[in-house]
Amino acid sequence: MSAPLIAAALWVIAATAVAFLPMRRQFVPGLVLLVAAPFLILWIGANHGWLWAGLGLAAFLSMFRRPLWYLTRKASGRV
Numbered sequence: 001m002s003a004p005l006i007a008a009a010l011w012v013i014a015a016t017a018v019a020f021l022p023m024r025r026q027f028v029p030g031l032v033l034l035v036a037a038p039f040l041i042l043w044i045g046a047n048h049g050w051l052w053a054g055l056g057l058a059a060f061l062s063m064f065r066r067p068l069w070y071l072t073r074k075a076s077g078r079v
Helices: 003-019 027-048 050-063 065-075
Strands: none
Touching (some): 003 027, 027 050, 050 065
């Protein structure tokens, strides 16, 4: 297994562990995961092809849809 896929598997395990935390303790580790994900997806795309990066992006957007929606609304001044 390649390094990007091992890193992605560890990212998924970390995201699952963060989901088990109480809501008030999810913010900082969730933000770290949110920032790390695009770099990880690009790394997967560079090594395994953009189809797999697209699937990773779809999974990422599915997992982080509400935080991304909130950050988008906050950036546009609607919150």
